[in-house]
Amino acid sequence: MSTPHDSQELSVTGDGTPPARFENPGLHEHKPRQADVDPRVAKRVERQVLTLLTLSILGTVAVVWAYFALPPGETVGSMRLSNLVLGLGLAVCLLGIGIGGNYYIKLLMSNREYVEERHPTASSDETREIAVQMLKDGAEDSGLTRRGAIIGAGVTALALFPLSILVPLIGNVGEDWNVRKFKHTMWKKGTRLATDPTGRPIKASDVTIGDVWHVIPEGLNDLHEGKLDEKAKAVVLLVRLDPRDLKSDQSPEGETWSHDGIVAYSKICTHVGCPVALYEQQTHHLLCPCHQSTFDVADSCKVVFGPAKRPLPQLPITVDDEGYLVAQGDFAEPIGPSFWERATK
């Protein structure tokens, strides 16, 4: 080790002043590892590598054995065991090779560093000139430089050609493109409210104060096609409040959309469409578990917190002659997340 007073960086330049920058001192001296100088260490490392590779072979054997001996079976226990043994076997087989190989490289393979020169990424001026000349020659040979009309027509043809694939593709991909379907659900005047998922109609007298029912339209389960599509729009949450707690609902002046404290609201969040399913009895609040929009069931399902803007649409309900809850009609506005044409006629 040298003192700074005699180190090269402080050497002065010709005119007696120190240089502007320090100089790179050059590579560290190469230091041999223990295994390079002590044959016993090298021998030990060899044995360790051999052990790891042997473990890998045993790992593969374990996987093959477990494949036949440990089927996933009928229970969670047997399934987990099968997964565990197969996985551990595979891990040992792979890690034995990986760690063994790296260990060998690290301790026994030459670790002398080499230096290679870099070359500028850009091509030389001479190469560039040749390249440009080649392009010019090519353009000249093509004869297109004198025929502007062909270039124009060619570019246009090429630009239009993808349409011949895109138009049929995009045309088909959205089926009938009738986005007005967003605005209607299968609720009609007189459709009975039924429990989700059994489809059993609900009597008003079965609903007690504080109850929450997950509701689907009666007949949904009988649909053969598009059942999930309809369900995704029609699901409703039914709550019975003490009529004195019910501050307001969405029914216009002179109409009643609730029945004796029973209110039904769309279960699809007006934010981005998660099912709003967490009801808190004390506060009458409905919470969406996805993004925590909170709606007040006692007050028209208005938003009290979170990223939703609009209240959940109310399903107008009443009871039929037999005492079953029925819809007075479809929702008054589109259910679920907002879309551009939502409020248009």
Added chain:
Amino acid sequence: MSELKTPPTTRAGKAADYLDQRTGVGNAVKFFARKVFPDHWSFFLGEIALYSFVTLLISGVFLTLFFVPSMAETHYEGPWPSMNGVEMSEAFASTLRLSFEVRGGLLMRQIHHWAALIFMASIVVHMFRVFFTGAFRKPRELNWLVGFVLLILGLAAGFSGYSLPDDVLSGNGLRITDGVVKAIPIIGSYMSYFVFGGEFPGTDLIPRLFTVHILLVPGLILALIGLHLFLMVMHKHTQYPGSGRTNTNVVGYPALPAYAGKLLFNLFVVFGVIALMAATMQINPVWNYGPYDPSPVSAGAQPDWYMLFLEGSLRLMPGQTEIMLGSYTLSLNVLIPAMVVPGILFTLLGAYPFIESFATGDKSEHHVLDRPRNRPFRTAFGVSLLVAFAILVLAGSNDLIATHFHLSINDITWVFRVLLFLGPWIAFVVTKRICLGLQRKDRELVLHGHETGRIVRYASGEYIEVHKPLDAHERWLRVQHEPIRPLEIEPAEDSRGVRRKGYRADRLRQRLSQVFYEDRVEPVTPAELAAAHAAHGHDDHALEGAHGAPAQVGAGVGAPASETAADERNH
């Protein structure tokens, strides 16, 4: 022409000759075999991404042989009793079959899922290694963009794959996607039809996502990985600063044998670790969630980690921002968090190399990496991007935070709303201060050396601590970087008072450059070191001369005097 002076005699030699006469493989071997690659643990991060992708391909091929990408209704019958007779899609039923009946199927599913999480994580960490060390600078800006596109494609691969089992969680994720797509102005409703082939959920989505997931996206990823690696080899890898490493050389290990060996064995290590995870840690147990049904949802549901920031962003946005334009609805409460916020974060990340080179005005190639402290603005900017991302991730788990720590979800949401704006600024200021502090520390070390803990008393009663100067290698690391100063531009008017064209653009550039480089600590120059030592010379003289032999206090008694130099600061 093909007549060799010495025809091959060995079997290997003959095979090589056969191949070379038909492919010229000798040229490739000559180019690659002893090519030098710099080595550092952080260069392994990108490798992890590559090998988790290989793991994804291997496990993915296994899965495609048993998975049925169909939304046709079926009733489950099989060894899992709680699902017996339940109506579900073919996709979900085949996922159950993969988990319970295909031997090793569950292992492959879990390997695939864990590998996907690690793939995304290693891409992000690798990207920030490149960011913080300035590896994206000329000539590698385009490769940065390739990597950036790979990040986006990784998100697309993860998202499309997560949705395939058609369980209740992934179905709700798709429903949220539908809600976001519908919020797009004017074409949103049609985009929703475009994606789902009609109304949500329809019967087209899973087969479509399957094609996207197993063909389109992985094909693009493979092609871009090829380009990424090609450019890496062409540019030659960057190297960390250090003794002997310059902008015009590469110091490291030759491809054969050490580097190629490491490449190969690291694949086994990464695959092995993922297999270990899949063996011991359950992931996405869809048999507990059940098939997709638009009605139920469970609280505390979380998407995979790389989607959490979008979820958090959606959660933080107040709903009042949905507005009406006449009779049309503009859902800014969805558009801003789902598109504008990630749009800003990703654009800043993708465009950063170009912003920085504009502000730096530097046209030269850079092959030696920066130490993050030497680029305080860049480091602080990167940290603030990460902080914004972390806050969104935490906000995406606000319900879990609420239930685990018994806090009000509304309060947590409000705290995150404020933090999203304050956090990145605080992180920026703090990080920049830390960087400048570390640079000052480097200067101190170079000028005055290491503290030795040896206290020396002069005959006059004066105490000093002895400092040990840095050796040439240690010093070089701390002084090797180029000082960067804000750009200087030509004045607005020339000597005759005529206004100069392009002055305003230059002024903007200068302002940006000042934001980047106004606060700076420059590396020690030989002149400064000489000046510091001149002061020491006085001390040494004092130490040995006038005051007589010093009394030593504390540790390090008997260290040779030539290794130490007293420090002026203690006077």
